[in-house]
Amino acid sequence: MKNFLASIFKRKRTSPVVNGRAAHGARQFPDVGGAHQIVIGTGQSVGIERDHNEDALLVLTGQLTSVDPIPDFGLFVVADGMGGHRAGEIASAVSIRTVARMLTQETVMQLLANDRSELEKPLQDLLRDALEQANRAVVEEVPGGGTTLTAVVLLGRQMTIGHVGDSRAYYIQNGKTEILTRDHSLVERLKELGQLTAEEAAVHPQRNVLYRAIGQGANLEVDISTQSMPSGGGHLLICSDGLWGVVDDGRIQKIVNNSTHPQIAAQELVTAANNAGGPDNITVILVRFPKD
């Protein structure tokens, strides 16, 4: 369970539960067109210490090959809810639906329109609108609830990321792991300012305090960025802190690089987090990009 305080969002550990169990969403997306298509794996677990799941994940992909094709389209979202009672799980669920609904209406439907020459809204603006809409939805429908939300829209070779909170997106390529998002957490901010070392931050009692989250109401500032998919393939990983908080980057990279299929890797990542104690809900989306 997580809760928030003033404009700072704070998450508190609950007491461990005995009957911890590991589950995963074993969704598998068939490899349609051979090596040139993206391949997706997902994994989710309530973890060992929690008794319910406040995380949510969403995967939507689209492909249209014809004389008038659309670019490869993908929407990948991870949300990690916080708040008492059931507020956390409802906040993440409401947010993820809102974002998915808005983006499919505004992007997928537009991509499928016959006349695309008119000046449409830029993708970054659409993504920002979607996250702000999710913020309003949570404020209205889930008082006391909040959620992190990291959404990646894949369009052709461009990845556009909308992000609030401390779930993360990484790009993993060969020996390199690049983090694409910035945690909106107090300790991360202190780290950026050189007030805390990475080691101190990892064990800081306030490492679960967020200063931005969906559901905070007014003045939500959403991080939006776009970058090209690096050439030479690689993996996009989106995960909640249930993974990155307990499994270090090196280990994540190793699991991802050594696996034969993203679905297997996603499950191995979840297992690694649970083996490390599973203190929190774990959510993983792993997207494998073809080597051009």
Next chain:
Amino acid sequence: MKRTTRELGEHATKNEALDRLQAGTTLQERYLILGMLGSGGMSSVYKGRDLHFPNVTKLVAIKEMVNLIADQSMYDMVVKNFEREADLLATLSHPAIPTIYDNFTHKNRSYLVMEYIDGDDLEVILDEHEGFLPEERVVTWAIEICDVLSYLHAHKPQPIIFRDIKPSNVMVDHHNHVRLIDFGIARHFQPGEKGTMIGTEGYSPPEQYRGEASPAGDIYALGATMHHLLTGRDPRLEPPFSFTERPVREINQVVSPELEGLVNNALAYDPKDRYPSAMLMKEALISTATRTGLLSRPSVAAVIAQSGKVEEIWQFECEDEVRGSPLVQDGILYIGCYDNNLYALDAKSGAFQWKYATEGGISGRPSAIDGMVFIGSEDNRLYGLTANRGDLVWTYYAEGPIHSSPTLADGHVFVGSDDRRLHVVNQTSGRRAWRVEANAPIWSTPLVHKERVYFGCESGDFYCFDFKGELKWRKKAKRGVTSSPLLVEDMIYFGSRDWTLYAVEAENGYQIWRFRMGGATISSPAYADGMLFIGCGDNNIYAIDSRHSREIWRYEADHQVTSSPVVHEGSLYIGSVDGSLYCLDYKSGRLRWRFHTQAPITGTPAVVDNTVYIGSSDHKIYAVLA
């Protein structure tokens, strides 16, 4: 006094456990509760009347704290701490500290009875004031806060750290004097759970999160409070410790640079970089206020940056305006002029090599490859010349003037014309390979990449054609696209006269972001280190984060910037209609130097071998040291 808290989730349920005292209740058979003044966290403050003075109305403020600690020994410790602090407060004597009259504990509630202050706290004053608070008021309050902080910090045997300076803890009484309220005594009453915050996010110094409380922390919080008062920006709604990202004067230009510097000093991340004491900060405030005159401050004359001396290497005079852009290749500079000539000059000395006379003005930039130079002219023709002597190899006829610059790719010359066509001409033979139609004259320079050609036109349409001449996608800006496209990592960037810089995904033309400027642009963007640079008709040169589409800096020239930027070894070079060639630090936008010519510069500079080349409407071509 108004307190606002946003307590959600678990805290909300805890708050419900706090039943408020009703008006009419009497505590200790002495204090009649008249109403609530405010509440926050585990405490509430009531307005009360002291019944020991039956003949007069003696008002008191009664602070009530509810002990929610479950553990008995902790519980007892909290009550002891409270009594000890109440005793301490009762011994303090300073005009800005309210007098303590009484304290008592009843069941799980402890009370502190103190002087009632008639006034508003700074948070209320901020809320109710329209526009920015006057600088002199803020300075006056800050001086008084420094004064009381010095008193507290000098307390023996232990300095007293207030730890929670923020607008809502500073009252201003009816004599316009500052009174500190809420001595953080309630803090002990928070259940001691892991991760409980100390202080108010937004005003607390970074080191407080490591458990350090020192006089320097109070100085930071005062700096944060002053920042809030001067800018109106509530730090609780901003990322923690982000004051330096929004300097006071960026938001409120009326504030003097001196005061901004003072606030910045108090807000230094490292406590060692702040004022070493509240006393010294007070002195700094007083001397700043005296020096700037505050009330009758004369407008500070704009300080013009003293730029370094620019070394001119050579200049070459033509017979008319030079609006085109230079190309430097193999030691030769090629540039077109409105005297109809294409000139070839020695890049090192400026010595004349040859010129070729077309029959119209030349506005584009030549291109060169394999011993040939290509240029379009307002005489409707595209010329292929030998690079060494300027002999004509071939001429290609368009059906309208050519303002667009030729682009070379795959053995062909791509060029736009006022005849609304993009022409693709064989580089060796000068024969047309193919051409495509646009909606309006094409002035932008085509971009060719991976068998696709990208260009804008004056109707605002932006096109992507493949080499078969098939339209791949089209985008429409609201006004003409004279700006030439730039491709970086599968993204196309171009400006438009509709005041916008567009970022469009190259493959399908899907718009990823757009950046709005203060005017129309015909300047073409340049890229370096994740930043895009572009000139604009609003006189600014913009630097924009290419991933986040956010402005990083802007530099204001004295007139429109229609020239396009060039980035070279840490510097950005660009001309302006004000006649100057500017050299800026590309990371910060700081002016490195400025070179004056006698008339507008509309072309784009070329930078080669530590030399910048530029043409000017004063008929001259200049080479200056980069």
